[in-house]
Amino acid sequence: MHADIIVIGAGTVGAAIAYGLARRQRTVVVLDGGDTDFRAAGANFGLVWVQGKGPDLPPYQTLSRTSADLWPEFARELTGEAPVEAKVALEYEKRGGFAFCFGEAEFEKRRAMLTKLHVDCGSNDDDFDMMERAELERLMPGVVFGPDVTGASFGRHDGHVNPLRLLRALHAGILRHGGTLLRDHAVTGIRSAAFGFEVEAAGTIFDADRLVLAAGLGTAALAARMGMHVPVRPQRGQILVTERVAPFFPYPANGIRQTRDGTVLLGTSNEEVGFDTSATATIGTKIARGALHVSPALARLRIVRQWAGLRVMTPDSYPIYIQSNEFPGAFVAVCHSGVTLAAFHATVLAEAIAAGMLPAWLSPFHPGRFDVPKAA
């Protein structure tokens, strides 16, 4: 089977790139794994988040901001062009978001960090605000804040989306633009051919001019075959979700988000436990306590599910974008912020891949950065 481009991985990253390529009239084949593969896309919290991102790599703040700016148009396109019967409401909102602070010291530390980031990025707009508790109470009258909540930072460019709907809309979009999406097609062979690349999956050979590796934690092994060093490791994150309740929490926040359905998501954890997706009571308890710290009134909400997912982590936590030197035409895209960056992946990155060259401003995300020994 021939295509212009083969995308390996139909998670939020691979699907966004494939959707962007298909919209640009490229024939795309997307190869996906099995039902119970590690799927960060299915475990996501759903924030489209900018504030505080990239404290030690300002280009990441810029990248996140770029994607957040592209998001409204991307969301309109993705849902707007679908026929009525196939419309998937993304439940996307961009009203800004909160990061709560406990105590004056934390509040001031947060202010200092965001101010420095603002200056480092040369931002020229009001991208954040530090809000006192009284202001939070005014903006969120339905929330009874805990006694330790001093205030919060408010990120103007933050938003949220239903990450599962996003993924479904991307898959539908790929098909609508003539792309092919194949599940249970874990890749068993990959090589460069005379003209492009050959990929073997589920006993079939696929060939294409270009290749995009966006297989999350599976990317490292695939990239090595294409001469690229892509160090990724799993980092477990756990989330609790409550039953549906009447709307009361109008903004997304770090660790608390009420969805359009009414469920409340609470998160999360950062655990180095390898490839283990068990949800544990110990972490569940910590997350529950964190939620009560923000609002003791949450105590009566019922948790219906707790799950764990594996973040696709790089050594410095920032994304990796690279085109192979050895095999030009083979690209890698991995990150743990596939939702925030979806708009960027579906537009700017897809355009670059279609053109065959990554823009220079993405060079901070080249994995070569891991080979340089750190000074000090």
Place this chain on the structure above:
Amino acid sequence: MFRKLPDSTMKAVTLSIDGVRVECAQGETVAAVLLRQQECWARLSTVSQAPRAPYCMMGVCFDCLAIVDGVASVQTCLTAVRDGMIIERQRGRPEAA
């Protein structure tokens, strides 16, 4: 929809369902009592607001959820009646606080 057999001889308990006093028997569950009412439903579903009544009576269907003494989404088929208990039918999504 259901009626109690006449030979049932158990200690009487009084509770209220949506403000209406209801006599029932020690040892039975709230869901069993609901099923004897004219309106036997326990909740309105959270998506389409359709009425739902106790269905499985063994804790696996979650259609008997109601507000018991102010606590929402209680499985009434696993909740024994108590004197003075206040039951409210749960209308769609409960309030968060």
Place this chain on the structure above:
Amino acid sequence: MSRNVDLLIIGAGPAGMSAAVTARRHGLDVLVVDEQPAPGGQIWRNVETMAATARGRLLGAAYAEGAGAVTRFRASGAAYEPGTQVWQVEPGPRAYMTRQGATSLVEARCLLLATGAQERPVPFEGWTLPGVLTVGAAQILLKSSGQIPDVPVWIAGNGPLPLLYATQLLKVGGRIAGFLDTTPPDRRRAASRMFPGAVLGAPGDIAKGLVWMATLRRAGVKIVRGVTDIEAIGGQAIERIRYRIASGDDVTVPAQTLLVHEGIVPTIHPTLALGCAHRWDAAQICFAPQLDEWGETSQQDIFVAGDGAGIGGATAAGLRGEIVAIRIAARLGRLSEGQAAASARPARGKLRRALISRPFLDALCGPRHAVLVPNDRTLACRCEEVTVSEIRAQVAYGRPGPNQVKAFTRAGMGPCQGRQCAYTVASILAEAEGRAVPDLGLYRARPPFKPLTIGELAALDETSEAA
């Protein structure tokens, strides 16, 4: 607070009680927790109160047997905590639970899951209307609350339970509008070939079924054979039912109560969550945990007994509980391997006899096609109100499995956690994608098994009692 015990048993039905009695006999420190307010499980629900009453006697000999089992359990010295919801089990084994609003952790040297079975979900159009209940629910209402439908009731289904309940209902003065037998004709034929063996092996079981049927006939109950489809119709509650008979014709009748039952399936939420290996039971059309001859799962020190190990009925459940407890006593050094083998021999013999009519029942009592793959308008997921057609529409997006369909449709994400739709979704996908249910698998099971409040979870204290 955390506690340590030799053996934690979850479930106080026939298997759990019998295991507790045997384990206590070997001197183990045993804790039994159960969701219900009194011991006996679903089969012997409320038997302590009910057995000695006139109505208890009407419920039959199999029910009365429960009284002795409960008495032996009460006298065994096992700690017993009713009204407990276990919401998480983790390897260790460790079990997290809530009782009267207080959360706690139990660390056990061995864990026995005796969590029994649930009725197989029976989805059809209108199955969520008030007035539609399962036969099991109606029988629980009779046992625990002494109550029966106040109007003539329609009973639709297959297997021993609808017949048993119908008989019990007639004895206590209830009325039956009609009995819709949904046993598929091909199953009846296949089962009839096993009939002689079953009669010779377990004449009692077979006789019971024949007696129940005769009772219904004598009472003049309208019996309709070969019903293939059912629909409940109504606005705020059921008003009519429509059913399709063998000839293909539809019949519509007024109805205020409809009771349905299509067999039972093992409770596998806990073993799925623990990551235990499971097997597909083709005869019973369900998954069950993979167990060794002692009832141990693929995870060391975690055991399953009773209907949760595969449907076998109360007698078999009690015997399996006994066998597992002997193994656990040996594991904890109270018996040698040889002593355990000798000690389990009588129970193994009785277990073989208890299961002798099972192949006949399995052949006769399988669900018809519409139970597994209902029509497009039916709600597959009661909680999130997702229709069969919405599930089927997902197939177009690259033949997804159940977990992807759950993510995309919210089917299985509500409070019941897929207990009412897991088999339905898997069966719909399997049929539409030309695959087999055992290859597709089920939803991943996630904690908590039963919803608990954020406050309850936050209050969990894992420090040990002794510390």
